[in-house]
Amino acid sequence: MRPTILVLLLAILLTGCDRGDSNVSFRMTYESEYEIPSSTGINFPLTIQSPPVNSNSTTAFRNNNTSANLVNSVSMDYAEIELLAPQDGDFSFLESIRILINADGLDEIELASLDPVPAGPAQTIVLNTSKANFKDYLTKPEFELSLETVSDEFLTQDHRLKFNCEFLVSANVLGN
Numbered sequence: 211m212r213p214t215i216l217v218l219l220l221a222i223l224l225t226g227c228d229r230g231d232s233n234v235s236f237r238m239t240y241e242s243e244y245e246i247p248s249s250t251g252i253n254f255p256l257t258i259q260s261p262p263v264n265s266n267s268t269t270a271f272r273n274n275n276t277s278a279n280l281v282n283s284v285s286m287d288y289a290e291i292e293l294l295a296p297q298d299g300d301f302s303f304l305e306s307i308r309i310l311i312n313a314d315g316l317d318e319i320e321l322a323s324l325d326p327v328p329a330g331p332a333q334t335i336v337l338n339t340s341k342a343n344f345k346d347y348l349t350k351p352e353f354e355l356s357l358e359t360v361s362d363e364f365l366t367q368d369h370r371l372k373f374n375c376e377f378l379v380s381a382n383v384l385g386n
Contacts (some may be wrong), residue, residue, distance in 0.1 A: 216350065236274045237265070238289065238348065238377045243294070244357040246369040256359050260354040276381040278349040286339040287378040289322035292332045294370040302329045305362040309373055313353040318344055320374065321355070350375060 242260040271277050290306060293299055306325035312318040321344070322337035347353050355373065 213268050218270070229352055232383050233277055233282075233380065234274050234383050235378060235380050236270065238270050238284075238379055240355075240375050240377075242355045242357075242373045244371045244372065244373070246359060246365065248365045248368050252364055258357045259358075260355045261355075262354055264352050265348055265350060265363040266317060267348050267350075270308040271380070271381070274328055275381075275383050277384060279306055280382040280384065281345050281349055282380045282382065284348045284380075285341070285377065286321050286344060288374075288376040289337040289339050291324075291335050291337065292372045292374065294372055296367050296369065299369060300329075300331050300333070301327050303361050303363040303369065305338070305360045307335075308358040309358075310358060310377070311344065311347050311353055313347045313350040314354065316350075318356070319347075328350070335337075339377050341358070348379070 238351040240263060242263060244258045244260070246256065246258070259292045267278060270274060272280070289309065291301075293301060304327040306323070307327055308325075309321045310318050311321050319342055320340050322339045324335060357371065358374065
């Protein structure tokens with residue numbers, strides 16, 4: 211009698227087990243560089259457009275056993291701006307900064323921002339990320355990133371910045 215109960219319990223446990231999670235989460239990282247020219251005025255909004263960014267989403271989806279039509283959401287997980295030049299510079303020249311995303315057929319929306327930008331000797335600042343769902347943007351073959359700044363100092367040198375960001379993708383797995 212015991213072996214029968216054991217086999218029955220084992221059969222119930224095995225049929226009740228999930229063969230694996232039908233969802234997958236993974237990160238997609240991007241970076242873009244911008245140059246703020248020395249002729250930038252004080253309290254004047256400046257917008258600098260990046261060249262189109264290849265989303266590489268098809269490869270990322272394939273590597274994670276999913277596809278664009280199975281993506282549930284794409285959220286901005288992390289965003290920072292790094293000062294590349296001048297080497298002895300800092301972010302004290304900035305009053306505010308915004309990063310925007312745009313893709314074919316979609317409205318431009320904010321990815322991340324910081325207002326006010328804290329004064330100090332930092333070479334990197336972390337931005338506040340948007341809570342929007344960027345699924346429609348990152349499932350496109352390419353998108354554009356724009357840097358929008360307001361300076362509170364007159365710039366005597368060009369400033370090169372690098373935007374680094376990380377998106378968190380949640381999707382269903384192929385075949386489930």
